[in-house]
Amino acid sequence: MKAILHAKNVNKIYGTKGNQYKALENIDLEIKEGEFIGIMGPSGAGKSTLLNILSTIDTPTSGEITIAEQNIVTMKEEQLSDFRRNKLGFIFQDYNLLDTLTVRENILLPLALSKVPAKEIQNRVEKIADTFGIREILDKYPYHISGGQKQRTAASRAIVTNPSLILADEPTGALDSKSATDLLESLTALNEQNHSTIMMVTHDAFAASFCKRILFIKDGRIYAEIHKLQQSRQEFFQKILDVLASLGGDNK
Ligand SMILES: Nc1ncnc2c1ncn2[C@@H]1O[C@H](COP(=O)(O)OP(=O)(O)O)[C@@H](O)[C@H]1O
Numbered sequence: 696m697k698a699i700l701h702a703k704n705v706n707k708i709y710g711t712k713g714n715q716y717k718a719l720e721n722i723d724l725e726i727k728e729g730e731f732i733g734i735m736g737p738s739g740a741g742k743s744t745l746l747n748i749l750s751t752i753d754t755p756t757s758g759e760i761t762i763a764e765q766n767i768v769t770m771k772e773e774q775l776s777d778f779r780r781n782k783l784g785f786i787f788q789d790y791n792l793l794d795t796l797t798v799r800e801n802i803l804l805p806l807a808l809s810k811v812p813a814k815e816i817q818n819r820v821e822k823i824a825d826t827f828g829i830r831e832i833l834d835k836y837p838y839h840i841s842g843g844q845k846q847r848t849a850a851s852r853a854i855v856t857n858p859s860l861i862l863a864d865e866p867t868g869a870l871d872s873k874s875a876t877d878l879l880e881s882l883t884a885l886n887e888q889n890h891s892t893i894m895m896v897t898h899d900a901f902a903a904s905f906c907k908r909i910l911f912i913k914d915g916r917i918y919a920e921i922h923k924l925q926q927s928r929q930e931f932f933q934k935i936l937d938v939l940a941s942l943g944g945d946n947k
């Protein structure tokens with residue numbers, strides 16, 4: 696499988712001279728097409744900083760990053776907004792749905808902005824709604840659906856454009872355990888059936904156990920990496936807990 700993301704020697708320093716803080720140090724990372732990768736680590740480790748840089752929301756102080764063969768570090772703001780819309784899908788903890796639009800309209804919004812034909816929009820929305828189990832609520836408004844359904848709507852919107860890379864920051868953070876499991880199973884289906892590439896930041900070992908590979912970050916550096924091989928999810932979950940214990944910190 697070819698790599699969808701290359702990051703080389705990425706550094707991020709916050710603050711100004713005399714009052715500097717190194718949030719990321721010499722991060723090297725490669726994500727291959729079809730991976731489901733998790734990022735874990737204690738509070739303040741640099742997880743969100745890394746995600747924000749890879750999602751082009753923030754810029755690194757130094758280092759090289761290419762995503763889908765494009766150099767995102769040197770890209771101009773105008774190109775970046777097209778790049779984000781066409782190549783990336785975002786899933787955040789707070790769903791960011793538009794309350795005046797139905798679930799269906801929320802999901803198809805990115806396609807409408809890209810002027811995709813109506814028939815094609817219809818097909819894609821229904822296919823994704825099936826993957827996430829929300830076909831029955833397509834014509835409801837956000838205030839009539841549950842938190843779990845909102846998050847699955849937000850996830851559907853994030854992937855409706857077939858992004859090269861899906862980025863999720865604590866997507867299960869606001870969900871009860873049943874809704875979290877539903878979302879994680881949908882993301883797994885998306886990864887396995889659609890070969891979508893997913894990177895998920897989480898402090899939750901249960902959520903992380905759905906990933907195929909996990910990077911642990913501590914003090915802005917990659918501390919450990921584990922792969923789910925032939926293990927069951929339960930075995931992988933145990934392994935994650937072991938690494939977290941060796942990491943120390945509160946893992947939030
Ligand atoms: N805009 C900023 N200015 C200064 N320091 C920041 C900024 N954003 C994050 N930091 C610091 O960088 C470190 C990493 O933060 P963050 O990436 O949010 O960690 P995590 O998501 O792993 O909890 C923390 O010590 C945080 O205080």
Ligand SMILES: [Mg+2]
Binds near residue numbers: 742743744
């Ligand atoms: Mg964070």
